Amino acid sequence: MRAGEGRPLRRFRPWLQMLDRFLYASAGRNRSAPFVRDVVSVQGMANNLVIATLPCWLIGMWSLGHQSNLAMIALDLSQLPGWRGGILTGLGIGYDPGNMFACVAHGLLYFLPAFLVALAVGSIWDAIFAELRGSSVDEGLLSCAWLFALILPAGAPLYQVGLGMTFGMVVGKHVFGGSGRYLVNPAVLGVTFLLFAYPDLVFGEGAWIPVPGFTAALPLQLAGAGGIAALLDAGLTWRDLFVGMRPGAIGTTSVLGCFIGAAWLVMTDTASWRVMLGALTGMIATVFLFNGWAGNGNPIFGIPWTWHLVLGGLAFGVVFLATDPVACAMTNAGRWIFGVLTGLLAIVIRIANPSHGEGILFAILLASLFAPVIDFVMVELNIRRRRKRLAETADG
Numbered sequence: 001m002r003a004g005e006g007r008p009l010r011r012f013r014p015w016l017q018m019l020d021r022f023l024y025a026s027a028g029r030n031r032s033a034p035f036v037r038d039v040v041s042v043q044g045m046a047n048n049l050v051i052a053t054l055p056c057w058l059i060g061m062w063s064l065g066h067q068s069n070l071a072m073i074a075l076d077l078s079q080l081p082g083w084r085g086g087i088l089t090g091l092g093i094g095y096d097p098g099n100m101f102a103c104v105a106h107g108l109l110y111f112l113p114a115f116l117v118a119l120a121v122g123s124i125w126d127a128i129f130a131e132l133r134g135s136s137v138d139e140g141l142l143s144c145a146w147l148f149a150l151i152l153p154a155g156a157p158l159y160q161v162g163l164g165m166t167f168g169m170v171v172g173k174h175v176f177g178g179s180g181r182y183l184v185n186p187a188v189l190g191v192t193f194l195l196f197a198y199p200d201l202v203f204g205e206g207a208w209i210p211v212p213g214f215t216a217a218l219p220l221q222l223a224g225a226g227g228i229a230a231l232l233d234a235g236l237t238w239r240d241l242f243v244g245m246r247p248g249a250i251g252t253t254s255v256l257g258c259f260i261g262a263a264w265l266v267m268t269d270t271a272s273w274r275v276m277l278g279a280l281t282g283m284i285a286t287v288f289l290f291n292g293w294a295g296n297g298n299p300i301f302g303i304p305w306t307w308h309l310v311l312g313g314l315a316f317g318v319v320f321l322a323t324d325p326v327a328c329a330m331t332n333a334g335r336w337i338f339g340v341l342t343g344l345l346a347i348v349i350r351i352a353n354p355s356h357g358e359g360i361l362f363a364i365l366l367a368s369l370f371a372p373v374i375d376f377v378m379v380e381l382n383i384r385r386r387r388k389r390l391a392e393t394a395d396g
Contacts, residue, residue: 042179045325046143048270053150053320056257059243060250061107064154064209067247068106069097071211081212084109107154110210111250115149117158118165125169129178140179144168147320148187150251151313151361152194153201155210160198164190184368185324192361208247216247220312220350227299228307241310251320252313262319271323274332278339279318279346283308286347300351314346317360327368331382334374341374342367 072080072095079085080095088094088106096102122145148165168190176182194201201207209216219241222230231237236246244254265271287305309315322328322342329338345363353359 042139045270046140048265048268049143049320050146052261052264052270053146053251053257055260056244056251056254056316057111057150058104059254059257060150060248060252061111062100062103063107063244063246063248063253064110064250065103065106065108066097066245067209067216068211069095069103071209071214071216073097075211075213077211080106107250110154111149113158114152114156114161115145117161118145118148121162121165122169125166125174129174144173144187147185147251148190151187151191151249151316151321153207153249155204155206155208156194156201160194160201163197164194166190167193180326182326183372184365185321185327188321188361188364192365195361208249218248218312219246223303223307223311224300227303230299231307238307238310241307249313252316255310255315258315258319265319265323271319272325272328272335274335275323275328275339275342276318278336279322279343280309280339282340282343283314283347284343285340286344290347290351298351308347308350312350312360314350314360317346317364318342321361322364322367324368327364327371329371329374329378331375331378334371334378337374337378338367338371341370 068080079089084106087109088102093102093105095106119142122141126141145165148168149161152161152164168186168188171193172184172186172189173179173182205215206212208218217234219231219234219236222234222236226233231241240246242255244257246253262271262276266273266276284305287303287308290301291304293301303311318339322339329335342360342363345366346360349359349362
């Protein structure tokens with residue numbers, strides 16, 4: 001082969017590697033220590049994460065379609081405007097809130113475009129940085145784009161989806177060297193960027209139930225204004241919130257789906273149960289503390305922890321985002337502390353500003369910044385204990 005004859009094909013190598021990484025692990029081999037042998041690969045862990053979120057995804061799409069169809073009935077709309085309405089009407093699916101398939105199909109038409117845009121934008125940045133560094137494409141793109149789409153409001157414009165994914169991939173991941181090196185979860189950082197850059201993404205009309213002319217408050221907003229009584233007046237029972245019959249991002253609506261996903265992650269050794277239980281412990285302890293100040297006239301101070309568990313995106317954040325093995329603490333003791341800190345911060349932010357259900361994102365970002373310090377302290381304490389034990393053994 002003459003020199004330069006294979007260069008055109010070389011340009012497509014990052015894209016081919018990216019497609020290969022969706023299902024298979026890297027073919028590269030370590031040439032120097034440390035050598036690790038395990039049946040669980042990086043791509044396998046990412047795939048397990050996606051599998052674990054499937055119950056949340058299915059329930060969330062049904063819930064979004066169900067509430068959107070109910071909103072159309074309330075507004076006396078016979079057809080949804082735009083291309084989504086054309087598809088639902090043209091295929092004869094309709095807008096029956098009692099038809100499960102119709103509800104899931106309606107919700108899918110909002111999730112699928114956001115996911116495909118996030119996946120396309122993420123693949124472009126992965127390919128660009130792989131070409132610049134002369135390395136292979138990182139694992140985990142599918143799970144990152146998947147999580148990013150799950151925690152976005154359904155009414156997010158697609159150009160904002162692309163901007164948020166760009167910020168998360170470039171600033172949150174690749175400037176630190178790629179997978180395994182970032183400080184915070186790229187999907188969490190990308191959505192948080194959008195929340196600050198575009199307030200209408202959360203507070204605008206149709207943000208959570210994307211039907212023109214219909215506005216719905218999140219359960220956490222109702223709880224912040226009137227406590228549990230406001231939720232019950234709006235027809236939201238604890239069971240409804242637990243199952244996922246409420247407004248919110250597709251992935252975060254169902255606590256039941258989060259519990260099923262948590263069981264899968266723990267059984268496959270993909271996520272740390274210490275982080276999950278630590279976050280639950282920190283949440284409960286902080287709620288009890290605020291319950292003691294319930295007489296200050298703020299209704300959200302008196303809400304018990306069982307209701308806080310099903311409000312907002314707390315459960316989804318703790319199970320699928322806070323357990324990111326790269327961004328959370330690595331030591332066992334550090335994972336307990338990291339989890340407690342995440343649960344504590346989530347409740348403090350929620351009660352201080354109960355504007356929307358994504359306060360858990362800010363808590364995870366803050367806790368992730370402390371994760372290296374937590375691990376450093378735990379390692380140093382362990383070294384001191386060992387030195388003391390060895391000194392006592394030598395003296396004996």
